Amino acid sequence: MAEIRVENLHKAFASFTAVRDSTFTVRNGDFFCLLGPSGCGKTTTLRMIAGLELPTSGRILLGDEDVTFKQASARDIAFVFQLFALYPHMNVRANISYPLRSQGMARNEVKRRVEEAAKTLRITHLLDHPVSGLSSGDRQRVALGRAIVREPLAFLMDEPLGALDAEFRELMCGELRALHDRLGATTVYVTHDQLEAMSMADTIAVMNQGVIEQLGSPQEIYDRPATLFVADFIGSPPMNLLRFEGRVGRGDRNVRLGGADVAVPEVHEEGAGGALVLGVRPEHVRLQDDAPYRARVIDSEYLGTTQIVTLAGIDGTGIKARMPSDIAVRAGDHVGLSFHAEKLSLFDGGSGRAIRTRLHTEAAHG
Amino acid sequence: MSRGISHAHSIVEPGPLSRNIAGIIVIVYAVVALVPLAWIFLTSIKTPPDSISYPPKVIFDPSLEGYCNLFTTRSRQTAEYLETLAPPSGLCEKIARDRNMVIVGPSNYAPRFLNSLIIAFGSTALSVLLGTAAAYGFSRFKVPLKDDLLFFILSTRMMPPIAVAIPIFLMYRELGLSDTKLGMILLYTAVNVSLAVWLLKGFIDEIPREYEEAAMIDGYTRLQAFFRVVLPQATTGIVATAIFCLIFAWNEYAFAVLLTSGEAQTAPPFIPTIIGEGGQDWPAVAAGTTLFLVPILVFTVLLRKQLLRGITFGAVRK
Numbered sequence: 018m019a020e021i022r023v024e025n026l027h028k029a030f031a032s033f034t035a036v037r038d039s040t041f042t043v044r045n046g047d048f049f050c051l052l053g054p055s056g057c058g059k060t061t062t063l064r065m066i067a068g069l070e071l072p073t074s075g076r077i078l079l080g081d082e083d084v085t086f087k088q089a090s091a092r093d094i095a096f097v098f099q100l101f102a103l104y105p106h107m108n109v110r111a112n113i114s115y116p117l118r119s120q121g122m123a124r125n126e127v128k129r130r131v132e133e134a135a136k137t138l139r140i141t142h143l144l145d146h147p148v149s150g151l152s153s154g155d156r157q158r159v160a161l162g163r164a165i166v167r168e169p170l171a172f173l174m175d176e177p178l179g180a181l182d183a184e185f186r187e188l189m190c191g192e193l194r195a196l197h198d199r200l201g202a203t204t205v206y207v208t209h210d211q212l213e214a215m216s217m218a219d220t221i222a223v224m225n226q227g228v229i230e231q232l233g234s235p236q237e238i239y240d241r242p243a244t245l246f247v248a249d250f251i252g253s254p255p256m257n258l259l260r261f262e263g264r265v266g267r268g269d270r271n272v273r274l275g276g277a278d279v280a281v282p283e284v285h286e287e288g289a290g291g292a293l294v295l296g297v298r299p300e301h302v303r304l305q306d307d308a309p310y311r312a313r314v315i316d317s318e319y320l321g322t323t324q325i326v327t328l329a330g331i332d333g334t335g336i337k338a339r340m341p342s343d344i345a346v347r348a349g350d351h352v353g354l355s356f357h358a359e360k361l362s363l364f365d366g367g368s369g370r371a372i373r374t375r376l377h378t379e380a381a382h383g
Numbered sequence: 384m385s386r387g388i389s390h391a392h393s394i395v396e397p398g399p400l401s402r403n404i405a406g407i408i409v410i411v412y413a414v415v416a417l418v419p420l421a422w423i424f425l426t427s428i429k430t431p432p433d434s435i436s437y438p439p440k441v442i443f444d445p446s447l448e449g450y451c452n453l454f455t456t457r458s459r460q461t462a463e464y465l466e467t468l469a470p471p472s473g474l475c476e477k478i479a480r481d482r483n484m485v486i487v488g489p490s491n492y493a494p495r496f497l498n499s500l501i502i503a504f505g506s507t508a509l510s511v512l513l514g515t516a517a518a519y520g521f522s523r524f525k526v527p528l529k530d531d532l533l534f535f536i537l538s539t540r541m542m543p544p545i546a547v548a549i550p551i552f553l554m555y556r557e558l559g560l561s562d563t564k565l566g567m568i569l570l571y572t573a574v575n576v577s578l579a580v581w582l583l584k585g586f587i588d589e590i591p592r593e594y595e596e597a598a599m600i601d602g603y604t605r606l607q608a609f610f611r612v613v614l615p616q617a618t619t620g621i622v623a624t625a626i627f628c629l630i631f632a633w634n635e636y637a638f639a640v641l642l643t644s645g646e647a648q649t650a651p652p653f654i655p656t657i658i659g660e661g662g663q664d665w666p667a668v669a670a671g672t673t674l675f676l677v678p679i680l681v682f683t684v685l686l687r688k689q690l691l692r693g694i695t696f697g698a699v700r701k
Contacts, residue, residue, distance in 0.1 A: 068600075088599070088604070089599040089600050094600065095600065096596070098597060100591065100593060102593035104598075105616065106615045106616065115598070115601050116602055119603050163597075167601075
């Protein structure tokens, strides 16, 4: 197992830039997720780490070795493809043993390793079956078997659960994470599904248009999004982004929003002004009749224990609030909204960057 | 609505009426297509007089004279001379004696047939080899001007090859390729390779790249991945392409007439030149044609499973 270091990685195709100057480190044994919408460069990044794509510039280090321009076959990594890519003309055993046979490993050893991998994945009974008849879950297990059997320096996975149906995906999420913990493997996992990333990852890199917008633990990314893009991308429904004009400076604890003063975490940087954005997670919105920020109820979506209430602010801004479903709301009601002050985020509307507040400083110290 | 079930019809299964009509069309077409072949086969086992009798004989005594004549050259002798010879040793000798002839040697049919085999299979192998390599390259790599090149390759099929017969004839004469097997193999390959590239590119495009990528990650070079993963997947396409190429090269007549006369002559220009006494030896011509059909028939029947899967190329993908 090894650490993966990516330094200033850049990949330009003829007409567009897929990855811009990415730098990050995947710590040894980390479960690292590259998360982003399709076309954001996450798969290209992964393929460059694998050696299936060569970078335009930058360096990739696997362990202490510079593998930037090495062939895929010369890097000790395993790759799990979205569509499994099991060799259709071979049976399960041959598929799993294929990477070992390329190394010219002794037959007994191959057999032992294949059976061990099959046992880990509980597919021993399938070893002599052709791959064509397998269910997609079993195919995925075989693909994982082919990856773990060679005990590589790192696992790279490109949306490995994307082709599974929802029910199975949840099960495999759990299995994958358990497998990762058991093997202590360094894993780089690409997905566009934030639930997968949130539930499995130690570290998430949120990518957009070839740039890593934020790198952090799932909690950091959820609680303190570094950019408007991350705030909007993570969470379902995503963070409410309330745009307003104004100024904030060091020490401010209030912003003026829709004719109301709204308390925010203390600002810990020099002022920013002009177009600003207040970020509020739906669960941090409460109905409070005497609150100065007024809104009208549009709709309510019942989700069992909670409900998502859609509201419109005075200026027509759409706001979603998550609250217990026993709170009665009716479409057309005029209500006051209060926000959970310590949890709010502020962004510079122009650059999209988060403004540093007590929220960040506390996390850094605590 | 009474007894709905018995009146229900499926939209995917044909009803009995359309099934019958389809059956009749197939039978009529089969008869139309097979009558000439049957005629040729029957002619090949007739005697020369029976073969030109009018009205044509449907009931006749079969004879192997056509096949004997096909493989031998004979000369007419006087009855006195024939009496001095030892009794005929084989069936063909006996047939020749009955016509006051003796066999003086083998005919050119066997070497011409062999030429056809060498040239057709040689050019097929070369076309498929080049076609597979080129198709793989076009399918997988960034090739500058890829679309233009592919169109250029296809454009070589846009006029009948025989339109360039005279330049090719002159070129071959200058290069010393006239009437050589190599020359014919190269010529048929040049005609077939565009078909091979286009057909095979379609097949190889259908093979997901992930297979090779997986193999490369598993520690194989691209070339190893090509041989171990891509080729087994492309077998169907390769077989279908090979059959198309072989049929063209095997049946080609015009260039063979123009460019070959002796050494490298193939069977198609040779067969119609089989002359008997006082005109065409029709049973021998028919026998030559019948035997000429056999290799393609065998090749196609052996590989028909692959071919049928291949003809539906691209239609279904898992």
